[in-house]
Each structure stands twice: as structure tokens, then as C-alpha cells.
Amino acid sequence: MYIKKWDTVDWEKNSLIEKIKDVNEGYFITEMIQNYGDNMINLSTVEIETVNRCNNNCSFCPVSVGKDIRHLTYMEEELFKKIINDLVEINYTGVISLFSNNEPLIDKRIFEFIKYAKENLPNATHALFTNGLLLTPQKYLMLTEMLDYLVIDNYNDELQLNPQINEIHGSVYDRYNGCKVLVQNRKKNQILLNRGTLSPNQENELVYSAPCILPYIQMVIRPDGKVSRCCQDAYGSETLGNLNLQSVSEVWNGVEYNILRKDLLEKRNKRNICKKCDMLGLINYFPDYWVGQYQEQMIAKLRKVKNENKKIVIYNYKEAGQLVALLRNYGIDVNYIVINEDIADYIRDDYFILLDTYSVDELKILDTKGMQCGENYMVYNWVPSSGWVRNINDKKEEISRILQASQNNKLIIWGAGETAHALMGYYNIEPTFIVDSYKYNEIFEQKYEIKKIEDIKEISQYNILIAAADYIPIIEQLHEMGIKASSMIIGINLI
Numbered sequence: 380m381y382i383k384k385w386d387t388v389d390w391e392k393n394s395l396i397e398k399i400k401d402v403n404e405g406y407f408i409t410e411m412i413q414n415y416g417d418n419m420i421n422l423s424t425v426e427i428e429t430v431n432r433c434n435n436n437c438s439f440c441p442v443s444v445g446k447d448i449r450h451l452t453y454m455e456e457e458l459f460k461k462i463i464n465d466l467v468e469i470n471y472t473g474v475i476s477l478f479s480n481n482e483p484l485i486d487k488r489i490f491e492f493i494k495y496a497k498e499n500l501p502n503a504t505h506a507l508f509t510n511g512l513l514l515t516p517q518k519y520l521m522l523t524e525m526l527d528y529l530v531i532d533n534y535n536d537e538l539q540l541n542p543q544i545n546e547i548h549g550s551v552y553d554r555y556n557g558c559k560v561l562v563q564n565r566k567k568n569q570i571l572l573n574r575g576t577l578s579p580n581q582e583n584e585l586v587y588s589a590p591c592i593l594p595y596i597q598m599v600i601r602p603d604g605k606v607s608r609c610c611q612d613a614y615g616s617e618t619l620g621n622l623n624l625q626s627v628s629e630v631w632n633g634v635e636y637n638i639l640r641k642d643l644l645e646k647r648n649k650r651n652i653c654k655k656c657d658m659l660g661l662i663n664y665f666p667d668y669w670v671g672q673y674q675e676q677m678i679a680k681l682r683k684v685k686n687e688n689k690k691i692v693i694y695n696y697k698e699a700g701q702l703v704a705l706l707r708n709y710g711i712d713v714n715y716i717v718i719n720e721d722i723a724d725y726i727r728d729d730y731f732i733l734l735d736t737y738s739v740d741e742l743k744i745l746d747t748k749g750m751q752c753g754e755n756y757m758v759y760n761w762v763p764s765s766g767w768v769r770n771i772n773d774k775k776e777e778i779s780r781i782l783q784a785s786q787n788n789k790l791i792i793w794g795a796g797e798t799a800h801a802l803m804g805y806y807n808i809e810p811t812f813i814v815d816s817y818k819y820n821e822i823f824e825q826k827y828e829i830k831k832i833e834d835i836k837e838i839s840q841y842n843i844l845i846a847a848a849d850y851i852p853i854i855e856q857l858h859e860m861g862i863k864a865s866s867m868i869i870g871i872n873l874i
Contacts, residue, residue, distance in 0.1 A: 395746060396737045397587075397657070402752040404659045405589025410676045412590065412644060420640070422631050423473035424597040426610060427462065429454040430486040431602050435510050437534055438568040441577040441613045442480050449614060452602040458623060459492055462600060463499050465627035474528075476506040479599050480613040484513040493525045510534055511544045511562075519547045523558040531560070534567040559805065575611035575656040590643045591653065592660035594636060598627070606630050608639065611658050677759055678709050684731045690714035692725050692732045694741070702733070702759070707851055723748070732756035777868050778806065784842040785809050791835065793853055794846030794870070795823045802846055802870050811841065838862065846870040 430453050436443045466475070475496055483489050497505050506528035514531070522529055533544050540548060544562060570581045593609040600606055604623040607615045619639065620630030630636065639650070648654035681691060692715045693702060703713050717725060722741050725732060726748045734741060737758055750756055784790035785808040792799050795815040802808065812835055813827040821829045832838065843866055845853050850869050857867060 393739055395742050396739060399742055399752050399758070400659070400737055401587045401589050403758045405587070406753050406757075407676045408590050408592050408659065409644075410679075411592070412595065414676070420595050420632075422469075422471070422596065422598060422627075425466065425471070425473065425475045425627075426479040426597070426599045427454070427459070427475070427477050428479045428481050428600065428602050429459065429477055429483065429489060429492055431481055432485050433480075433482040433510070434485060434512055435482065435534060436567070438580045439571045439574075439578050440480075441574055441579060443579075446579060453486065454602040454604070456488070458604050460495060462604075462622055462627065463496050465622070466503075467499050468626070469628050471500060471627075472502045474504045474506055475500060476508065478508050479601075479607075479610055482510055482513070483507060484509055484518070490518075490521055490525070493522070497525050504528060506530070508532060511541060511547075514543050514547060516547055523560060526558045529558055529560045531562045533562050533564050535564070536566050536568055538564050538566065540564070572611070573655070573657050574613060575609075575652055575658070577611075577613050586648050586654050587657070587659065588647060589659055590647065591656075591658065593658070594640045594643060596660075598631060608652065609658075609660075611656055612652065616652060674705075677757070678706075678711070680757065681706065681711050681731075682709075685711060689729050689731045692717055692730050694722055694725065694732050694734055695719070695738075703849060726750060726755075730755075734758045778873065780842055781806060781808055781844060781868060781873075789841050791832075791838075791841045791843045792846050792870075793832065793843055795821070795829050796846070798848065798870055799823070799846040802844065802873065805873070808844075810844070814843075832856070832860070839866070842866055842868060844868045844870050 430451075431442075431449045432447065432451060433440070433442050434444060436445065440446070442449070477483050477489060477492055477496070486492075493505065493507070496503070504527045505525065507522065507526055508530045509532070511531040511533060531544060533541055535541055540562075548562075568580075572578065573581055591609070593611075597609060598606060599608075599610050599612070600622060601615050604621055605615060605618045606620045606622065608617040608619060619635040620633055622630065625633070642649040643653060684691060691706075691711070691713050693713055694717045703716070706713060715725070722732070722744055726745065732745075732750075732755065734756060735758075745752075745756060752758075781790065785806075788811050790808065790810045791812045791814055792802070792810040793814040795813055795818045799813070803810075810827065813823045813829045814832050814835070815821075815829050816831055818829045819831045819834075823829050835841070838860065839862065843857065843862065845867060847853055848871055850871060854864075854867060858864075
């Protein structure tokens with residue numbers, strides 16, 4: 380179990396940030412849709428509400444206890460199986476998650492539903508989000524045996540683990556069943572996205588011009604079998620189809636979906652329920668198929684920048700090495716990595732700046748200097764770390780190798796930073812050695828002496844888990860030492 384302290388600050392509502400976000404993310408969405416055409420319409424995330432209720436009272440959510448205006452509905456078992464069978468017919472391999480605007484564990488049949496989905500869609504990625512209030516150690520173990528991906532949103536204003544989750548953490552958290560488990564430590568009372576203007580604690584008056592990617596990748600199914608516009612349409616105010624009467628394929632390729640896509644691409648304010656929504660869809664729960672396309676658009680943009688003889692500057696990127704390595708794979712060299720320096724010193728016509736986040740201070744300076752988003756800079760903060768999400772099934776062989784090597788005392792972890800901590804926490808592994816060229820002779824976690832790779836005898840007998848963002852130089856060094864690629868595992872792909 381990996382516990383992550385989620386971004387606990389309120390969602391910053393700043394007109395400048397919103398304007399830049401509209402241009403920045405709108406650029407990628409528009410480029411993707413226009414470049415890929417019909418190929419962009421690729422169903423990759425299916426959310427199924429088997430019951431339309433939640434048992435928590437978060438201030439930002441329109442379906443919290445006491446606020447939910449929906450008629451209580453449980454999905455008929457026959458309908459659920461029909462939906463799964465529809466997905467089998469189209470050979471669906473994306474993410475399937477039995478939750479949306481609800482708490483899935485309220486439905487006591489959820490385990491049987493997950494089992495049925497897993498058995499019939501073995502090549503899909505099976506995921507679940509829960510607030511954890513109904514979790515027990517037994518239920519936790521059952522879920523991790525069936526799912527690929529379990530996210531527990533621990534809502535607590537003091538950012539302490541709730542009793543139910545703390546019990547799991549104290550007893551069975553280290554049981555690895557092939558499932559990624561993430562606990563997000565979040566506050567109940569925050570200002571976040573406006574949920575298509577349905578959020579009780581904030582509104583957004585800005586009208587985006589950028590299209591939304593969600594109608595191209597996501598289907599949200601309500602308990603009565605009707606298909607909502609998207610995950611932000613908590614009340615199901617718009618229906619794009621009815622799976623009691625239509626197949627998944629018929630709805631997805633049907634008139635209503637295509638009209639919605641066309642409207643949002645042309646002008647967002649053509650749809651009343653979309654025009655004030657602050658969701659653009661690029662940052663979604665499960666970025667899989669489309670993340671690769673987003674990344675491709677960024678690579679194409681940077682190649683164009685290089686062809687114009689501009690220098691690429693990464694400004695205050697938290698894991699710059701990871702982005703440098705990714706760009707290097709595409710033959711794009713970064714000229715400068717700038718940390719804790721004045722951004723004004725890098726505002727030049729022959730520089731192109733990559734920002735790691737929508738920061739008001741930096742954006743104000745860029746705006747004052749007449750710098751245009753898309754022409755002089757871009758925000759590119761999260762995509763490099765998202766590549767592993769395509770399908771965890773693709774990584775099961777590597778994970779199995781890591782676990783076996785750990786059990787046989789044949790595992791080396793190269794890297795002594797956050798990535799190493801995360802990998803050891805996720806998979807409950809014990810390395811034989813910790814390697815780090817810059818931290819050798821130090822002690823890792825008060826347990827492991829950190830060594831240089833050259834000091835380890837008979838290196839060829841080990842599997843090497845590379846726990847570094849900038850993994851390319853390490854791979855090159857290992858190759859020079861005669862280590863085969865089959866002995867190397869890139870850890871950043873597994874976090």
C-alpha cells in the first residue's frame with residue numbers, strides 16, 4: 380500500500396491560470412482530435428455505477444449524503460452482465476471501473492460483479508475507487524485479489540488515516556496480490572473542480588474555448604442503464620443512450636455521442652451544461668490510450684521548436700531527469716534545466732520554456748513580457764509519469780521477476796530516492812543491494828549499505844531494478860559492463 384498525500388490546497392481559481400490552461404490543454408486536445416480523426420474515438424474508460432449513492436459528506440461533491448437528489452437505484456444483475464457481454468463483443472481492453480459518482484462498496488454485490496467482469500474481460504484493466512469507509516481487511520484482500528488497480532480516497536481534514544483504513548494498513552497492507560493500491564490522503568472540505576457547475580462549494584464563470592476529450596474516450600453508465608454525458612454529469616442530466624435497448628457499440632458510435640463531440644470541438648458554449656465546466660479531460664483517472672497521443676503532440680511541438688533553432692528550457696520541473704530521458708528517447712535534447720532562478724532571465728525569442736505547473740507568479744511574468752502560451756512556452760507537468768497506465772497486465776511478467784528475485788536474494792535496486800521507496804512500498808520487496816553512484820557508503824532506510832555497481836561481485840546473477848527517473852545513462856553503463864537488457868527492469872514504468 381502506497382500512501383500519497385494528495386494536493387491538499389484548494390483548486391486555484393485565477394483568471395490568468397484558467398486562460399493559459401484553456402490555451403495549453405486546448406492545443407493538445409485539438410491537435411489530437413484533428414490529427415487522429417476517427418481513430419481518436421477510442422473507448423478506453425468505462426465507468427459503471429451499480430448503485431447511485433455515496434456514504435460520505437464531502438463539501439465539494441454534489442452527491443454527498445444529504446445533497447443527492449437522485450432516486451435510489453441499483454443496477455439489475457441481468458443488465459450488468461449484458462453490458463459486460465457487450466464489451467466482450469467489441470474486444471474491449473481498456474479500463475473498466477465499477478464506480479463513478481458513488482461509493483461502490485454500498486452495493487454488496489460488487490465483488491460478484493467485479494469477478495464476472497474480470498472473468499469475461501481478462502485483458503481489460505479492472506479498477507475501483509472507494510472512500511474506504513466500508514472496507515475491512517477481508518474486503519481489502521478480496522478486492523486486491525481481483526483488481527489491477529485499487530485507489531482508496533481517505534477523506535480526512537486532519538490528513539490522518541480513517542480508522543477503517545488504518546486497520547488495513549496495520550494488518551494486511553503488505554499483502555501483494557497483483558493489484559496496485561494507492562491511498563490518497565485528502566481533505567473533505569476543499570475547493571476543486573466545479574463538477575460541471577454542480578459542485579456545492581464553488582462556481583466557475585470562465586467559459587473555456589478548448590474542446591473536451593472525455594466524449595472521445597469515456598463512457599459513464601448509470602444504474603438504470605442510461606449513459607451520461609461524462610463523469611462530471613453527476614445527476615445524469617443528459618442521456619446519450621440506453622443500454623437496456625442498445626449495445627455499448629451502438630451508443631458509443633451513435634448520433635448523440637457524435638453530435639456532442641462535434642459541438643465541443645466547434646465551440647464549447649454550444650452546450651449549456653458544458654460551457655461553464657472547468658474539466659478539459661486531459662487529466663483523467665485512468666490515462667491510457669490517449670496519454671500516448673498527448674505525448675506525441677508534445678513531441679511534435681518540440682521537434683518543431685528545435686527546427687526553428689530554439690533552445691528548450693525546463694523550468695523548475697520536479698523530476699526533470701524523467702522528462703529529459705523521455706525527450707532523449709525521441710532524439711530531442713534539452714538545453715537548460717533551471718531550478719530556483721528568475722524565469723525572466725530565460726524569456727528570449729530563441730528559447731522555448733516548459734513549465735511543470737500552472738504557477739501564478741511565473742505566468743504573470745510571462746504574460747507581462749508578452750509571451751504566448753503555445754508559442755513561447757507550454758505546461759507539461761504530468762504526462763511522462765503516466766506511461767505505465769496503459770495496462771498493468773503488460774507489466775505482470777516484470778513484477779513477477781522482481782518478486783521472485785527478491786525472494787531469492789537476487790535483486791539489486793539502483794537508486795536511493797523516492798522512486799526506490801515507492802517501489803519497495805508498492806511491491807513489498809527486499810533488495811539484496813542498493814546501488815547509487817552518488818550516495819555510496821551511506822545507509823538506506825537504516826538497513827542497506829549503498830554501494831557502487833562496480834563493487835558488486837558476479838553482477839550478472841542479479842536482476843537490476845532501475846529506480847531512477849533518468850534511467851538512460853544507467854542502462855548505457857550496464858550495457859558497457861556486459862549486462863543484458865533482460866536483466867534490467869525500468870522501475871519508473873511500474874509506479
